[in-house]
Amino acid sequence: MPPTPHPAPTPALPTVPIAVRRFDLAATLDSGQVFHWRRFDDGFIGLIDRTPVFLKQVDPTRLLVTPGTETAVAHYLALDHDLEAITATFPQNDPSLARAVAYAPGLRLIRQPAWECLATFITSSLKQVAHISQISHALRQQFGQPVTWDGPTLHTYPEPAALAAAGARLLQECRLGYRARYLADTADMIASGSLNLSFLNDPTVSDHDALAHLQRAPGVGPKVAACVLLFAGERLGFFPIDVWIERTLKELYFKQETHVPTEKLAAFARQHFGPYRGYAQQFLFHYARTSAATPHKRRP
DNA sequence: TCACAGGGGTAGT
DNA sequence: ACTACCCCTGTG
Numbered sequence: 001m002p003p004t005p006h007p008a009p010t011p012a013l014p015t016v017p018i019a020v021r022r023f024d025l026a027a028t029l030d031s032g033q034v035f036h037w038r039r040f041d042d043g044f045i046g047l048i049d050r051t052p053v054f055l056k057q058v059d060p061t062r063l064l065v066t067p068g069t070e071t072a073v074a075h076y077l078a079l080d081h082d083l084e085a086i087t088a089t090f091p092q093n094d095p096s097l098a099r100a101v102a103y104a105p106g107l108r109l110i111r112q113p114a115w116e117c118l119a120t121f122i123t124s125s126l127k128q129v130a131h132i133s134q135i136s137h138a139l140r141q142q143f144g145q146p147v148t149w150d151g152p153t154l155h156t157y158p159e160p161a162a163l164a165a166a167g168a169r170l171l172q173e174c175r176l177g178y179r180a181r182y183l184a185d186t187a188d189m190i191a192s193g194s195l196n197l198s199f200l201n202d203p204t205v206s207d208h209d210a211l212a213h214l215q216r217a218p219g220v221g222p223k224v225a226a227c228v229l230l231f232a233g234e235r236l237g238f239f240p241i242d243v244w245i246e247r248t249l250k251e252l253y254f255k256q257e258t259h260v261p262t263e264k265l266a267a268f269a270r271q272h273f274g275p276y277r278g279y280a281q282q283f284l285f286h287y288a289r290t291s292a293a294t295p296h297k298r299r300p
Numbered sequence: 301t302c303a304c305a306g307g308g309g310t311a312g313t
Numbered sequence: 314a315c316t317a318c319c320c321c322t323g324t325g
Contacts, residue, residue, distance in 0.1 A: 032308065125309040131321060132308080177319025182310080221310045242308035285308085 012041065013054040013150050015064035018074065022083050024106030025057040031107055031286040033231045035120055035133040036140065036157075045151050048076045049113050052149040060106070078108050078234075086236075086276045096252045097273070097280060100287035107286055109230065109279060114197040115190065116157040117232035122186060122219040123179045124227075129289075138174035139163075163187035182219025189217055200233035207235055236278040239269040245281060248288045 043056025
């Protein structure tokens with residue numbers, strides 16, 4: 001480490017170690033499932049719901065976390081997911097998928113708070129990851145609540161009532177564009193009780209019904225709904241198809257064909273990748289976006 | 301410096 | 314199927 005010139009060195013935050021296996025913090029937080037974690041002192045800071053947390057992975061088997069947050073962190077990061085068992089269900093004759101898994105074997109699908117996840121993905125349409133993150137932070141700053149702790153002040157994701165009260169006009173100031181109306185209207189549905197997100201994690205509600213419920217919300221179509229069911233509902237059989245995955249699937253599995261409809265890709269994903277295809281999607285997506293060998297576009 | 305295209309889709313036709 | 318939608322960011 002060269003001596004830091006003027007700005008004061010970031011004060012080290014207190015941590016306790018927890019043991020991890022097959023876990024990659026950076027890949028997990030930077031694989032497009034969550035957008036509010038910020039780099040801090042070779043680690044990340046952010047909120048798990050309302051709990052401020054500093055996370056830092058020092059080696060493949062050790063994760064440093066803010067004291068007292070161990071249980072919340074383990075649950076949020078889904079450290080209990082058995083990745084060996086999950087990847088064992090993947091097709092064994094698929095070198096492309098194997099390459100994507102080998103690229104970031106410790107990538108995990110985390111358990112996000114439902115509303116925060118839904119709202120964030122409503123704002124994600126036709127946006128680049130950097131911009132989604134920017135919008136997310138702006139909304140927190142403007143309409144969330146500050147949380148003070150040892151580290152830099154963080155802001156909670158605003159409650160549905162706060163965004164509903166703000167209204168589309170005010171939300172617009174966070175550069176949401178046409179998404180402001182969707183977000184305000186969905187926030188209103190939830191604040192008024194006309195939509196209750198508790199079905200997301202309710203095992204008695206089928207995937208089919210959960211998808212239908214979610215799509216009642218304005219700004220929520222098949223792609224956003226699949227993301228929420230996967231990232232907040234822990235329904236690992238959902239397979240969101242965005243432009244990246246669409247390109248990837250066409251390139252890898254439909255090279256010869258032109259004009260492959262999305263429905264055909266979805267059907268292929270269902271039968272080819274198996275019950276944990278949500279994980280397969282995440283591995284393929286992360287590989288396509290961050291490895292140098294992306295198919296068409298080459299912009300990380 | 302400043303157009304200009306193109307973004308992790310959705311809803312209305 | 315086909316478009317409009319808001320507007321930021323990256324490129325030339």
